[in-house]
Amino acid sequence: MIALITGQLIQKKSPEIVVDVNGVGYEILIPMTTSYQIGLVGAKVTLHCHLVVREDAQQLFGFFQIQDRDLFRMLIKANGVGPKMALAILSTFESEEFVKCVHANDVTGIVSVPGVGKKTAERLLIEMRDRLKDWQVDHLSTPMEQFVDDKEKHQASIVMNDAQSALIALGYKPAQASKAVQTVYKDNMSVDELIRHSLKQI
Known part of the structure; x- marks a missing residue:
């Protein structure tokens, strides 16, 4: 099992990136929340990974935060x-925000995920409620604060x-x-402005 990868980001076409680890390029699928956090091509990145093995394919998924x-x-x-x-769920929500939706039984929020209908959302909420009962959310920002923060990260990117x-x-x-x-x-x-300041830095 590949649990962690550290290397240089050499390609970024969300949801897929390529990370060079000592001359070996790993294709990794990432959610949009991770895409905002890992920086630009050329940056050093560390991702927590999960490998999905199927009969016809092996897919590596990477996440900036271990949670x-x-x-x-x-x-x-x-x-x-x-x-x-x-991956679509984690591209729509920060993990803590998703947990809040589960605790609040927020069907409307879950339905906002592409490909998730009302029945799927209701079933998912029921299944995830017990699994996430011990997940700590007291320290989290409000949904509006999270939305503003994500929007700023996206613009910066x-x-x-x-x-x-x-x-x-x-x-x-x-x-x-x-x-x-x-x-x-x-x-x-x-x-x-960023180009001018970067040229001075170089």
Whole structure:
């Protein structure tokens, strides 16, 4: 079982990424929540992993937070929930936010996941309630705070990706561009500002 991978992010086309570990490239499927957290191409990443083995394929799933992997493992044990649906759930919710929906019996929230209908949501809530009864959620932010935080992370990711692409187009190496962008980025920076500051850093 592959439990943990650390290496250089060399390709990022969500939901699939490629991580180079000592010259070996691992194709890993990740949820969008992890995509926002791992940074840009060229960055060093560490992912908690789960390997799904089937007769016709082997798929490796990766998560930035270990609790996301733990929840993924719980989800794929539920009736009618495969890896694809579990990944969709963790792309829609932070793990703690999903647990809140389960505790609150929030069918409407679960139905917001692509591919999950009302009957599936109701069955999932029933199955997950006992499994998640000991999951601690007291320290979590409110759903609105979480939404704002995720939106800001998404915007930052777009700006950083655009700036890195521009630097690479100017002739800088991906790893060099990634390091400069991540070093100088500050909240609410525009792409142009980030490029200018990154050039000074390089």
